[in-house]
Amino acid sequence: MTIDDLNDLYLFARVVEAGGFAAAERDTGILKSRLSRRIAALEKQLGVRLIHRSAHAFNVTDVGQSVYKHARAMADEAQSAVATVADSLNEPSGLVRMSSSILTAELYLAGWLGEFMSRYPKVRVSLELSNRFVDLLAERIDLAIRFSTEPLASADVVARPLGLARMVLVASPALLEKYGVPAEISDLAKLPALGQGTLEAVRPWxxxxxxxxxxxxxxxxxxxxENIIALREAAIRGAGVIQLPWDACKAQLESGELRVVLDQYPSIGTGVYGLYPSRVGMPAAVRALLSFLEERFRSVY
Structure with missing residues (x-):
């Protein structure tokens, strides 16, 4: 089954959202008689009743509600396409509200954002530093950068992969001398360990x-x-073995304060994600920043 005129689906969505033909006429500027004819034509093509209407009642049928969801999604996608074209013709500008962990800002964003803002002089960035997972919608955050071993997308949030951060298992030379160098993963149980997370949820290696x-x-x-820098400093002082991001401890590995453990069993990397609300029409400034960060993360990983 095909629909001759997809505009009828759009008009149907507008009528449903307005709650009636008279209200839809006011919203769209299209005569209610024409709206009624178009919806009737759509119902005839589909072979189902979408709306029960009388002089005193307007009710969308169950199948009409289902069709409305698809019609609304179609209209949103069309609007998104228009916004994408419009953004491509305009120089990114305006404010981007951004969130990241403190460590992410220190290791990456502090240096990169200056480069981004030189490239896009009309963009302003407000960066909130927090180690908690922020509510993007409630806190009006346009873009959050998070590291995670699990997918982070939800019904309201899109998670765009930006890269894969290298991880490494490390310990101090003094600790390895005292307890011995493990040869197998099972040997780790013989060494004191440090953990990232909380008592209720320690991240596995x-x-x-x-x-x-x-x-x-x-x-x-x-x-x-939870804090990676605190774990790194504890590891340097011989408190235990810990799996850390390479970028957070490479200087200490080069200086000899820490050593790689079990390098024959490489640590699996952690995903880097750009999170943003799943709304229609992402602003050009946010899109530009997201693409820039993907470019930079992929250059280092």
């Missing part, structure tokens, strides 16, 4: 096994903390 399989190790940490 993930490795690539000898046959390419994913191997998880659930540490029983002496110290549990």
């Amino acid at each position: 993930s490795f690539k096994g000898p046959h390419g399989e994913v191997v998880l190790h659930h540490p029983e940490p002496r110290l549990v903390v």
Whole structure:
């Protein structure tokens, strides 16, 4: 079954949203008699009643509600296409409200945002630093950068992959001298460990096994903390073994304060995501910043 005129679906959506033909006439400027004819033609093509209407009542049928959802989605996609074209013709400008963790800002964004703003001089950025997961809609955040081992998308949020952060298992030379260098993942149980997260939810360490399989190790940490810098400093002082982002400890590895452990079983990377509300018509400034960050993250990973 095909529909001769997709405009009829759009008009149907407008009538439903207005709550009647008279109100839709006021909203659209299209005579209600014409709206009624177009909806009747749509019903005839589909072979179903979409609206029960009388002189005193206007009710959308169950199948009409289903058709409305699809018609609304079609209209939103069309509007998004128009917005995309309009954005491509205009220089990005305006304010972007952004969120990231403190460490992400220190390691990456602090240096990159200056480059971005030189490229797009009409864009302003407000960066909120927080280690919690912000509510993008409630807090009016346009873009959040988050690292996660699991997908972060939801009904209201789109998660765009930007890269894969390299992870590495590290310990201090003194700790390895005291407890011995582990040869297998199972040997990690013999060493004191540090943990990222909370007492109720310590993040497991993930490795690539000898046959390419994913191997998880659930540490029983002496110290549990969310902050990666605190974990790095505790590891330097011999408090335990910890899996960290490479960029957060590469200077300490180069200086010898930390050593890589079990490098024959590479740590599995953590996904870097750009999160943004799943709304129609992303502003050009947000789109430009998201594309720029994807370019930069992929250049370092």
